[in-house]
Amino acid sequence: MKRTLKAEETFFRILMNLTTAIILFILGIIIYSVFEKGMKALSWEMLTSVPSGGYYYGKGGGILNAIVGSLVLAVGATVLAFLIGLPVALYMNVFLVRRKKLVNLIRFILDLIWGVPSIVYGAFGFTLMVFIGLQTSLLAGIITVTLFILPIMIRSMDEILRTVPMGLSEATYSLGSNKSELAFKIFTRQSVSGIITAVLLSFGRAIGDAASVLFTAGYTDNLPNSLMEPVATLPLSIFFQLASPVPEVQARAYASALVLTVIILIVSLFSRGLGKRYHKTKINF
Amino acid sequence: METAIRIKDLNVFAGKAQILKNINVEIPKNKITVILGPSGCGKTTLLKCMNRLTDLYPELKVSGEILINDKNIFDPGADISKLRQSMGLLSQRPYPLPMTIYNNIAYALKLRGVRGRRKQSILVMDYLKQANLYEEVRKRLREPASRLSIGQQQRLCLARGLAVNPDIILADEPTSALDPISSRFIDEKFQEIKPHFTIVVVTHVLRQARRIADNVIFMYLGEVVEQGPAKDFFENPKEEKTKSYLEGMFN
Numbered sequence: 001m002k003r004t005l006k007a008e009e010t011f012f013r014i015l016m017n018l019t020t021a022i023i024l025f026i027l028g029i030i031i032y033s034v035f036e037k038g039m040k041a042l043s044w045e046m047l048t049s050v051p052s053g054g055y056y057y058g059k060g061g062g063i064l065n066a067i068v069g070s071l072v073l074a075v076g077a078t079v080l081a082f083l084i085g086l087p088v089a090l091y092m093n094v095f096l097v098r099r100k101k102l103v104n105l106i107r108f109i110l111d112l113i114w115g116v117p118s119i120v121y122g123a124f125g126f127t128l129m130v131f132i133g134l135q136t137s138l139l140a141g142i143i144t145v146t147l148f149i150l151p152i153m154i155r156s157m158d159e160i161l162r163t164v165p166m167g168l169s170e171a172t173y174s175l176g177s178n179k180s181e182l183a184f185k186i187f188t189r190q191s192v193s194g195i196i197t198a199v200l201l202s203f204g205r206a207i208g209d210a211a212s213v214l215f216t217a218g219y220t221d222n223l224p225n226s227l228m229e230p231v232a233t234l235p236l237s238i239f240f241q242l243a244s245p246v247p248e249v250q251a252r253a254y255a256s257a258l259v260l261t262v263i264i265l266i267v268s269l270f271s272r273g274l275g276k277r278y279h280k281t282k283i284n285f
Numbered sequence: 286m287e288t289a290i291r292i293k294d295l296n297v298f299a300g301k302a303q304i305l306k307n308i309n310v311e312i313p314k315n316k317i318t319v320i321l322g323p324s325g326c327g328k329t330t331l332l333k334c335m336n337r338l339t340d341l342y343p344e345l346k347v348s349g350e351i352l353i354n355d356k357n358i359f360d361p362g363a364d365i366s367k368l369r370q371s372m373g374l375l376s377q378r379p380y381p382l383p384m385t386i387y388n389n390i391a392y393a394l395k396l397r398g399v400r401g402r403r404k405q406s407i408l409v410m411d412y413l414k415q416a417n418l419y420e421e422v423r424k425r426l427r428e429p430a431s432r433l434s435i436g437q438q439q440r441l442c443l444a445r446g447l448a449v450n451p452d453i454i455l456a457d458e459p460t461s462a463l464d465p466i467s468s469r470f471i472d473e474k475f476q477e478i479k480p481h482f483t484i485v486v487v488t489h490v491l492r493q494a495r496r497i498a499d500n501v502i503f504m505y506l507g508e509v510v511e512q513g514p515a516k517d518f519f520e521n522p523k524e525e526k527t528k529s530y531l532e533g534m535f536n
Contacts, residue, residue, distance in 0.1 A: 098342075165380065167380045168383075170374065174338065174373070174374035176366045176449060178366055189384060
């Protein structure tokens, strides 16, 4: 008996170590190949200028249009999704606390639409644009990407908010607080680090997605200067460059991928730091 | 003897299970009433009925009346925030609000309607002193309350509970997670402030009940077995169940 238990434990420990190693290995290869191929093509010019004529045939210029475009679009969509998502998640956990079935239904629906591929959002966004008479533009891109990351935003916040202990709600109510005060003053503060993680996760999805912006945000070689004009994004820039038959341009695609990876890395580290600052010491619990 | 809380025919169901059966009790004003009984007998539920925290649990169905100042708290028109504010709550485990030590009390003061920074700051210090916490935290008022020890957190919760200026204090096994010194402090504090407050304490610790109770409600399996002044209860129990509980037969 003891022996089988021990064998079982050893088996699962090896299994866990193995899977962790595989995941880290794959991640390592991806990052290595992006860095290895990207570093060669990366130049200061690429980061600081927009494509000049013939950029896609290997001539001069850079991807500043896509870097700025992606940042503007992703930040816009993340802010919008946050402004909509936080109240929704709070509503589910504070106001609907007595309607467990309804909340579970909402969770189920959100999980479903979380799984919808982003190209479907792209198609939906396009239909919506036609309906309201909007052309491919930064605004249309922001709206579509907002819709796309909203379920991610709401559900990740929801998962954090539902861990707020009932006793804290009871303590807050017993001081005479109402529901909005409990939601905005207590629940949000208690969950700051989790909310930051939710925002980061959504931002990562927003900046890294190509399919949802393909029809909606369009593409341009110019820097974004209006909500109503098309905007370039890094994933699409990678896509266009990688599709080129010219080897230099393909190498630049890796350099662009490197830029995208580094942006996500910086945002990630930054929000980690922010989350840690707000993290409560929980030694006593 | 004046009655602060009068409970009439209170029944609480959780689904089909009946948690509280026909509770009829009177809680005297400016005394310490201890709700005593073994774990799972419905003590905490009874306490949570009094400030309607039972509202938070959809599975609980409450019927009956709880009269405070001759007003039924279950009346549809009852102002729940005001009702809860008139009762300070001290729970089993302290739940400091996710803000600084200072703001934990200031938050309660704001809800009570105390305006003006100076006024607030004077009162914050005052309540911290009342809870015997001021000396320990006076240099760290701007630190998160979660950094305090459990005993300190519970005293902070006491200070916060007093800061809303309640008439009644509800305490749910307030010392069960505390060190002996903090426990003793809370017990003594209750004795000290009872001329000004009606205090209801839930406990399953017989010694604590003997030490602090003026009045005892003894519960078993959702029913009130016996209630009355502490002296009669401990020296002259009427019911068989009470006698065996006092002799330590269950628990």
